[in-house]
Amino acid sequence: MAQKSVPFFNYSGIYTQNRNEFIKIFDEVCSRGAFILQRDVEELERNLAEFIGVKHVITVANGTDGLIIALRAAGLKPGDEVIMPSHTYVATAASVHLLGGVPVLVECGADHMVDPVAMEKAITPKTKFLMPVQVNGRTCNMDAIMGLAKKHNLKVVEDAAQALGSKFKGKSAGTFGVAAMYSFYPAKLLGCFGDGGALVTNDDAVAREMKLWRDHGRDEKGEVAGWGMNSRLDNVQAALLNFKLQNFPKEIERRREIAKMYQTELGSLSQITLPPAPGTGDHFDVYQNYELEADRRDELKNSLKENGIGTIIQWAGKAVHQLTALKLQRSLPVTEKMTARFLMLPMHQLLTDDDVQYVCTHIRKFYGQ
Numbered sequence: 086m087a088q089k090s091v092p093f094f095n096y097s098g099i100y101t102q103n104r105n106e107f108i109k110i111f112d113e114v115c116s117r118g119a120f121i122l123q124r125d126v127e128e129l130e131r132n133l134a135e136f137i138g139v140k141h142v143i144t145v146a147n148g149t150d151g152l153i154i155a156l157r158a159a160g161l162k163p164g165d166e167v168i169m170p171s172h173t174y175v176a177t178a179a180s181v182h183l184l185g186g187v188p189v190l191v192e193c194g195a196d197h198m199v200d201p202v203a204m205e206k207a208i209t210p211k212t213k214f215l216m217p218v219q220v221n222g223r224t225c226n227m228d229a230i231m232g233l234a235k236k237h238n239l240k241v242v243e244d245a246a247q248a249l250g251s252k253f254k255g256k257s258a259g260t261f262g263v264a265a266m267y268s269f270y271p272a273k274l275l276g277c278f279g280d281g282g283a284l285v286t287n288d289d290a291v292a293r294e295m296k297l298w299r300d301h302g303r304d305e306k307g308e309v310a311g312w313g314m315n316s317r318l319d320n321v322q323a324a325l326l327n328f329k330l331q332n333f334p335k336e337i338e339r340r341r342e343i344a345k346m347y348q349t350e351l352g353s354l355s356q357i358t359l360p361p362a363p364g365t366g367d368h369f370d371v372y373q374n375y376e377l378e379a380d381r382r383d384e385l386k387n388s389l390k391e392n393g394i395g396t397i398i399q400w401a402g403k404a405v406h407q408l409t410a411l412k413l414q415r416s417l418p419v420t421e422k423m424t425a426r427f428l429m430l431p432m433h434q435l436l437t438d439d440d441v442q443y444v445c446t447h448i449r450k451f452y453g454q
């Protein structure tokens with residue numbers, strides 16, 4: 086097989102794919118002088134609300150700000166404990182910490198999603214929130230998590246940074262709890278050309294609070310109704326995202342096709358454990374990432390690299406409780422075992438069938454198949 090290059094992600098390709106349209110949009114928006122909170126932001130918020138099936142969308146400057154604003158609007162107070170998986174990005178825990186809350190890190194289950202049983206075990210009188218992370222483009226079993234929340238009188242804020250378009254039992258990630266965040270970081274499912282994010286809620290009061298928080302506490306009349314911050318999504322990013330959103334359902338379909346190919350080509354290898362296949366059970370997965378578990382993980386990664394294939398170990402191979410500088414250490418053997426085996430294969434809408442075959446051939450070869 087001829088050597089080729091299959092990078093993990095194609096940042097410039099995302100731009101060059103529709104370069105002329107993007108230049109036109111940039112030029113049109115800038116010529117209008119529409120830079121901050123203009124009609125493109127409103128249009129994006131409306132379009133996203135329709136796509137997700139939620140009442141309110143409030144765009145923000147980035148997902149991390151979004152989590153802080155969402156937790157604050159949902160009523161997080163200093164000292165409140167928030168239960169979340171340790172297999173997540175540091176931002177999930179940081180948003181709680183920065184508000185004076187306490188992130189409580191728990192195990193994940195076989196599908197890499199937070200384990201509801203571990204969540205329940207971690208509940209104390211100080212617990213106020215459950216914070217499921219819809220990681221890798223999959224939505225958690227939200228029946229279990231919402232059941233726990235009801236039983237113990239807790240609020241749910243979802244970190245749906247990686248899950249725009251994902252569903253559980255036909256309901257979109259982000260629409261189960263009080264509020265949720267999606268990220269538009271360039272490598273996310275719907276990426277912009279820099280940082281960006283969005284908050285969603287069906288609660289009018291929470292929506293109002295989040296909207297105030299992202300713009301210095303200013304209301305519709307421009308009067309300061311309370312404390313706030315500056316976390317507005319650039320209007321030009323909103324205009325570019327409006328364009329990208331049109332093709333987004335097709336991109337999700339492509340990701341699901343690629344996941345199916347990986348499943349077909351690699352499903353029989355005993356040395357690796359694949360993520361759930363598309364179309365299984367109650368989950369509609371959109372494959373933000375294709376994260377598998379592999380024997381001899383580091384050797385496999387190197388071997389693929391030698392063959393021009395880019396892979397990534399998510400979050401540099403560390404769950405949040407393993408980030409020693411944050412002092413959140415605890416014993417989470419299931420997560421630790423998985424973290425040592427996790428590897429993400431190339432997964433994005435620009436991959437060709439040949440690219441995917443090339444990756445699979447080299448993985449099979451590595452394991453002597």
Ligand SMILES: *Cc1c(COP(=O)(O)O)cnc(C)c1O
Pocket residue numbers: 147148149150173174176177218220244246247268269270280281282
């Ligand atoms: C990307 C991500 C975030 C943070 O989003 P930003 O837009 O980069 O601030 C938070 N949580 C998870 C799970 C993420 O993947």
